[in-house]
Amino acid sequence: MITLEEVCKDYLLGKGSLVTAVRGVSLDISPKEFVVIVGRSGSGKTTLLNLSAGLTRPTSGNVMLDGTNLWNLSDKQQSYLRSQKIGFIFQFPSLLPTLTVHENVILPTVFGTKLSTAQASDQAKQLLQNVGLEEKLAAYPRQLSAGQQQRVVIARALMNQPEVILADEPTSNLDEKTELEIMDLFRDLHLSMGITIVLVTHTRQLISYGTRAVEMAEGRIVNGNK
Amino acid sequence: MKKIMGGVSIVLALVIGILPFFTDCLSQGRSLELANRKTVPMKCHWTGIAEIGVAIPLGLVGVSEIVSKRKETFNFLSVVGVALGSLAILFPTFLIGVCANPDMVCNMIMKPGLVLSGSLAIVASVVVFITSRKVAEANL
Amino acid sequence: MNIFQLAFKNISGNSFRSGVVSLCALLVAAFALTTTLLIRGAENSLRLAIDRLGADIVVVPAGSEAKIESALLMGVPARFWMPQDNVNKIAVIPGIEAVSPQLYLATLTGADCCSVSDMFMIAYDPQTDFTIQPWLNQKLGDGLRLGEVVGGSYIFATEGVQNIKVYGYLVTLKANLEPTGTGLDQSMFFTFNTAYDIAQKSAVQAEEALVIPPDSISAVLVKAAPSSDLYAISAQIMRELPEVTPILSSNMFQSYRQQMTGLLKTILVIMGITLGLSVVLIGLVFSMAANERRKELGVIRALGATRQFVFQSLLMEASLLAFLGGATGIGLAVLSVYLFRKLLIVSLGFPFLLPSPAVLLLQIGVGLLLALVSVNLAALFPAIKISRQDPAVAMRE
Numbered sequence: 001m002i003t004l005e006e007v008c009k010d011y012l013l014g015k016g017s018l019v020t021a022v023r024g025v026s027l028d029i030s031p032k033e034f035v036v037i038v039g040r041s042g043s044g045k046t047t048l049l050n051l052s053a054g055l056t057r058p059t060s061g062n063v064m065l066d067g068t069n070l071w072n073l074s075d076k077q078q079s080y081l082r083s084q085k086i087g088f089i090f091q092f093p094s095l096l097p098t099l100t101v102h103e104n105v106i107l108p109t110v111f112g113t114k115l116s117t118a119q120a121s122d123q124a125k126q127l128l129q130n131v132g133l134e135e136k137l138a139a140y141p142r143q144l145s146a147g148q149q150q151r152v153v154i155a156r157a158l159m160n161q162p163e164v165i166l167a168d169e170p171t172s173n174l175d176e177k178t179e180l181e182i183m184d185l186f187r188d189l190h191l192s193m194g195i196t197i198v199l200v201t202h203t204r205q206l207i208s209y210g211t212r213a214v215e216m217a218e219g220r221i222v223n224g225n226k
Numbered sequence: 227m228k229k230i231m232g233g234v235s236i237v238l239a240l241v242i243g244i245l246p247f248f249t250d251c252l253s254q255g256r257s258l259e260l261a262n263r264k265t266v267p268m269k270c271h272w273t274g275i276a277e278i279g280v281a282i283p284l285g286l287v288g289v290s291e292i293v294s295k296r297k298e299t300f301n302f303l304s305v306v307g308v309a310l311g312s313l314a315i316l317f318p319t320f321l322i323g324v325c326a327n328p329d330m331v332c333n334m335i336m337k338p339g340l341v342l343s344g345s346l347a348i349v350a351s352v353v354v355f356i357t358s359r360k361v362a363e364a365n366l
Numbered sequence: 367m368n369i370f371q372l373a374f375k376n377i378s379g380n381s382f383r384s385g386v387v388s389l390c391a392l393l394v395a396a397f398a399l400t401t402t403l404l405i406r407g408a409e410n411s412l413r414l415a416i417d418r419l420g421a422d423i424v425v426v427p428a429g430s431e432a433k434i435e436s437a438l439l440m441g442v443p444a445r446f447w448m449p450q451d452n453v454n455k456i457a458v459i460p461g462i463e464a465v466s467p468q469l470y471l472a473t474l475t476g477a478d479c480c481s482v483s484d485m486f487m488i489a490y491d492p493q494t495d496f497t498i499q500p501w502l503n504q505k506l507g508d509g510l511r512l513g514e515v516v517g518g519s520y521i522f523a524t525e526g527v528q529n530i531k532v533y534g535y536l537v538t539l540k541a542n543l544e545p546t547g548t549g550l551d552q553s554m555f556f557t558f559n560t561a562y563d564i565a566q567k568s569a570v571q572a573e574e575a576l577v578i579p580p581d582s583i584s585a586v587l588v589k590a591a592p593s594s595d596l597y598a599i600s601a602q603i604m605r606e607l608p609e610v611t612p613i614l615s616s617n618m619f620q621s622y623r624q625q626m627t628g629l630l631k632t633i634l635v636i637m638g639i640t641l642g643l644s645v646v647l648i649g650l651v652f653s654m655a656a657n658e659r660r661k662e663l664g665v666i667r668a669l670g671a672t673r674q675f676v677f678q679s680l681l682m683e684a685s686l687l688a689f690l691g692g693a694t695g696i697g698l699a700v701l702s703v704y705l706f707r708k709l710l711i712v713s714l715g716f717p718f719l720l721p722s723p724a725v726l727l728l729q730i731g732v733g734l735l736l737a738l739v740s741v742n743l744a745a746l747f748p749a750i751k752i753s754r755q756d757p758a759v760a761m762r763e
Contacts, residue, residue: 055761056759075674080670096376098375
């Protein structure tokens with residue numbers, strides 16, 4: 001599914017200093033896995049996730065999605081692949097504030113879909129029903145709680161029926177109760193839809209939700225299968 | 227946006243109410259002399275008086291648009307605003323009128339000023355009506 | 367949902383920022399349209415006034431050139447005289463097809479016997495006239511009789527349904543000419559016979575008599591034969607009659623044209639400065655907006671948007687704001703110029719007439735285009751910069 005081969009990522013910070021976020025990481029993620037990547041802040045887990053989605057170019061190494069090297073593709077091809085195969089869930093509130101809940105969920109179809117407008121609308125409503133927010137179609141993000149917003153993000157991530165969900169600390173802004181609700185949702189999605197999930201977190205207790213755990217520290221995988 | 231349009235309506239109300247008193251023929255020292263030698267103001271003066279009847283309610287509409295929150299109130303205020311703006315235009319053009327001579331100040335400044343202010347008052351009310359639809363969504 | 371709908375939602379999401387950009391576009395479009403309207407309106411007006419004259423050359427007493435221009439352009443009454451015999455002397459000059467004399471008169475100022483003060487009046491000879499007469503024949507099927515007048519577009523009856531009082535004499539307004547935007551719109555035309563009748567009766571009826579010196583005229587209108595040399599004819603007129611000045615209609619209003627050219631240059635400089643400042647301000651606003659929305663744009667890249675989509679989306683927002691602001695500015699400009707056209711004529715001191723709908727539409731198109739180009743130019747650099755940014759970097763704090 002996703003293969004990272006000896007990827008490194010350096011960032012150039014202000015004043016010319018170089019920071020290596022990921023050092024020579026190789027990781028293979030197979031279909032239908034639920035991989036939980038844990039590590040402290042600054043361990044490089046978010047960067048690893050971004051590399052996996054093609055959101056940042058590796059300084060060295062290869063990133064393969066279903067056997068295709070992402071960085072051999074044009075921006076147009078890469079973006080299309082991303083829209084069709086990957087659903088992304090962010091750490092920060094990522095709903096567009098000027099769009100309603102319904103419009104936010106439909107948004108991925110703007111960048112590529114096989115669905116008609118009516119089909120997309122119906123699917124969005126269905127997804128919102130699945131996450132328990134069917135009554136909030138016309139609401140704006142500012143009218144929702146943090147937990148509700150994250151549910152909408154999950155629905156949005158599923159809109160184009162992706163093969164893999166990449167979730168970057170999706171529960172870090174949530175209280176404990178809501179965190180567990182969201183994690184239960186991920187588990188249900190994995191079990192019912194067979195969707196591959198790669199979830200990044202600093203909370204070790206969430207490891208039990210996954211089928212495999214990977215631990216990162218200082219830009220390297222220190223524990224867990226490659 | 228509704229508050230801004232409310233402020234605009236208040237400014238326009240002031241213009242509609244005050245402009246005629248500085249730009250009608252009476253303010254320039256001109257009036258009509260009747261057969262009995264009595265002088266009376268020309269009709270542009272009466273247009274100015276009528277415009278006070280437009281300006282005061284328009285000012286109140288503006289104040290209400292600033293303080294209101296309910297969609298139904300905005301709908302009502304918009305309709306009233308459009309009606310008042312229309313009256314501001316109709317008084318100097320059809321209902322009462324101004325002096326016929328194009329060189330007179332009431333024709334050069336007062337009438338066009340009132341027509342422009344009335345038009346802008348109508349536009350402001352329409353904008354309030356359109357943007358008040360978002361109030362309903364916010365109250366979900 | 368498409369890129370247009372997304373752009374529209376984004377601009378309605380931040381009223382202040384959108385308002386600033388729209389306001390800049392409004393100012394650019396309104397200023398551009400107002401200035402071009404005024405310049406074209408003045409040109410339009412001058413052209414119509416010259417057409418209304420109908421003459422290739424206007425011969426006036428030497429030193430009266432400025433007076434006749436003021437009279438024709440701004441309706442400021444002019445009074446000057448020359449011997450009537452000049453008509454015959456001019457008529458025999460080779461290359462001249464027709465000549466017709468005119469008398470220039472004016473109503474009294476603030477007198478009860480004149481229902482309009484300081485009105486410029488033009489008396490013509492119906493036997494030889496080639497300017498008013500053709501129009502009268504077409505419009506009324508007949509010439510003007512004694513006591514009948516034709517008015518410019520602003521002339522209206524003040525005494526009853528059809529009459530105007532001049533020097534205590536009631537004249538009947540038969541028709542109004544089309545507007546020219548010049549002083550001719552506030553002028554009255556009648557025959558020599560009516561003029562002499564008014565003058566004769568004014569001794570008794572008016573507060574002050576209308577005096578027309580015997581055997582005198584004010585001007586001679588000259589129509590040249592086709593393809594004759596107007597300069598040669600003018601030179602010949604000056605040789606025959608040294609006390610007159612022949613004015614070519616194409617050279618008429620030269621001082622006003624120079625005034626307008628000077629004004630145009632000043633306006634172009636101001637417009638250039640306004641445009642430059644607007645582009646800078648809009649560029650700053652868009653840079654700020656792009657920076658604030660950096661994460662949001664990173665998110666839509668992560669959802670599958672291409673760099674091109676982000677770039678086009680930002681320019682679409684710019685275009686929408688430019689169009690909204692520009693259209694509003696244009697609407698305001700057209701409405702204001704139309705409503706206050708009389709005040710503009712008086713304040714600026716030169717004539718104005720709104721151009722034809724086709725020309726107006728073209729000018730509106732240019733104004734809108736200017737607003738679109740300036741806003742998009744300003745948004746270009748921030749749009750390029752943000753669309754090329756690494757999505758992961760964009761989403762970082």
